[in-house]
Amino acid sequence: MPSIDLNRYEKKIPGKTGTPKTSGGLMELLNKDISFGSKELNDKKKESLYLELSSLLRAGVNLKSSFELITADLKNEKDKALYQSIQNDVLHGVTFSQALQKSGRFSLYEIFSLQIGEESGKLIEVLQDMATFYKNKIKQRRKIVSALTYPVVVMCTSFGAVFFMLKFVVPMFGDVFKRFGGQLPWITAKIINISKGMQDYFPWFMLFVVLVFILIFSVRKTEQYRKLAALVLLRIPVVGGLVQKIYLARFCNSMRLLINAQLPLLRSIALIRQMIGYYPIESSLQKVEDDIMSGRSLHESLQQFSIYPPKMIQLIKVGEETNQLDYFFEKVSEQYIEEVEYKTAALSSVMEPLIIIFLGLIVGIILVSMYLPLFQMSNSLQ
Numbered sequence: 360m361p362s363i364d365l366n367r368y369e370k371k372i373p374g375k376t377g378t379p380k381t382s383g384g385l386m387e388l389l390n391k392d393i394s395f396g397s398k399e400l401n402d403k404k405k406e407s408l409y410l411e412l413s414s415l416l417r418a419g420v421n422l423k424s425s426f427e428l429i430t431a432d433l434k435n436e437k438d439k440a441l442y443q444s445i446q447n448d449v450l451h452g453v454t455f456s457q458a459l460q461k462s463g464r465f466s467l468y469e470i471f472s473l474q475i476g477e478e479s480g481k482l483i484e485v486l487q488d489m490a491t492f493y494k495n496k497i498k499q500r501r502k503i504v505s506a507l508t509y510p511v512v513v514m515c516t517s518f519g520a521v522f523f524m525l526k527f528v529v530p531m532f533g534d535v536f537k538r539f540g541g542q543l544p545w546i547t548a549k550i551i552n553i554s555k556g557m558q559d560y561f562p563w564f565m566l567f568v569v570l571v572f573i574l575i576f577s578v579r580k581t582e583q584y585r586k587l588a589a590l591v592l593l594r595i596p597v598v599g600g601l602v603q604k605i606y607l608a609r610f611c612n613s614m615r616l617l618i619n620a621q622l623p624l625l626r627s628i629a630l631i632r633q634m635i636g637y638y639p640i641e642s643s644l645q646k647v648e649d650d651i652m653s654g655r656s657l658h659e660s661l662q663q664f665s666i667y668p669p670k671m672i673q674l675i676k677v678g679e680e681t682n683q684l685d686y687f688f689e690k691v692s693e694q695y696i697e698e699v700e701y702k703t704a705a706l707s708s709v710m711e712p713l714i715i716i717f718l719g720l721i722v723g724i725i726l727v728s729m730y731l732p733l734f735q736m737s738n739s740l741q
Contacts, residue, residue, distance in 0.1 A: 400464050404438065406493035413486035422449055455482070468613070468634050472620040485620050492616050499608075499696050506703040510710040517718035524725050526561075529554035532729045543732055550728040582638075589638040601702055603666065606637040608695035611671075615688035625651060639666045657684075 400408070408429065415425040426446040433439040441462055448458035456474040459465040469489060476485030533551045536543055543551070578584045593599040610631060617627035625648060632644035643664040650660035658676040661667045671691050678687035 400438075400441075402493045402497050405465075405469075406490050406497060408442075409486045409493065410490035413483050413490060416483050416486070422446075422455060466634060468617075468630050471622055471626065471630060472617060475620045475622050479621055481621075488616050488619055492612060495612070495696070496609075499700065502700050503605075503703045506700075506707040510707055510714060513711065513714045513718075517714055517721075520718065521721050521725075524722065525550075525554045525557050529725065529729065530558065536732055539732075539736065544728070544735070546724070547728040547732055550725055585638040586642075593639070597702070597706060601699060601706070603639075604695045604699050604702075606635065606640055607667070607671065608692045608699065610635060610640055611688040611692035611695065615685045615692060618685040618688065624657065639664070643667075 411429050412422075412425055415428060416422070420428070423446060426442050426449075430439050430442045430446075433442070441464060445455075445458045445462055448461055449455055453461065454474070454477055456470050456477055459473065460467075460470045472485050472489065473482065476482040529550060533554065536547070536551075575584070592602055613631050613634070614627060617630065618624070622630075628644050628648055628651070632641050632648070635641050635644075643661070643666060646663070647657070647660040650663075651657065656676075656679055658672050658679060661675065662669075662672045674687045674691055675684065678684040
């Protein structure tokens with residue numbers, strides 16, 4: 360059975376933008392916004408916009424005056440022009456969701472949520488939910504990035520120090536040993552050979568790295584690459600499970616928001632499939648759509664795929680039986696977010712001493728290998 364076609368929904372809203380799919384590594388994941396185009400507002404600006412709008416509308420201020428108040432303190436001219444354009448569209452009879460869609464700076468994920476909010480008379484609640492969604496997303500990303508920043512800096516410094524020693528220090532010792540002649544200790548000869556090899560092949564290595572990056576950049580949107588990248592990432596110890604939980608939390612949080620906005624289940628799944636940006640979940644949701652259209656329940660459709668843990672499936676089943684899917688999706692999302700934050704902090708705590716020990720070991724080996732011939736020469740002179 361064919362999957363649900365979003366085109367029949369999107370015709371209701373003019374100015375539809377494309378929805379490119381992306382796939383990347385862990386750092387890209389941590390800094391990535393939920394977006395359908397590179398021109399979208401970042402998460403922080405969206406959070407601020409939705410929070411201020413919901414507060415002003417709840418206080419009884421109309422949409423026109425709300426935008427006037429919001430734009431009054433804006434220093435970014437592009438953002439000010441965007442908000443004024445949305446305000447003008449609303450004044451000319453366009454709905455708020457249509458005005459956002461027309462601007463091309465907001466995702467379908469937001470457009471449909473706000474459209475349902477307008478139709479159901481719950482626009483303020485939807486705006487508040489959107490603000491909370493982006494606030495939590497920003498908070499989670501900041502915690503993860505903060506936990507990983509120090510280990511990454513230490514690791515880069517470590518590789519820089521080792522590179523400097525092999526590139527500049529070891530060749531100096533090598534020239535000295537060459538002038539003195541004699542047989543070098545095994546470890547010293549190996550370190551000097553590694554340094555010489557790096558001198559000879561480093562430009563070719565850098566060229567290879569550049570070509571690999573160009574290749575990855577050119578094929579990053581293909582299904583084969585996205586599938587392979589996700590498979591490799593999942594097989595990395597610790598990191599694979601961490602990435603899986605990050606995307607599961609994003610999936611659950613998105614489902615909660617869309618269901619809470621009273622979007623139909625199929626439309627919610629179709630939207631998330633386009634915006635999730637993670638191949639295992641994205642490909643599974645295609646089959647889930649077909650199964651639900653065939654009459655199967657959501658939990659029965661999801662349990663076919665190993666990407667969804669059994670506990671999550673059981674909670675979704677309870678949510679379906681009690682008609683509280685949004686509540687259980689929220690709880691699952693919170694649980695995964697807490698696990699991600701805890702494991703990231705633990706990983707950071709473990710990585711820091713390991714990296715320092717690794718750096719000390721490598722530098723120590725290099726220094727000992729360089730001074731060992733000097734000690735032998737000193738002993739022979741005695």
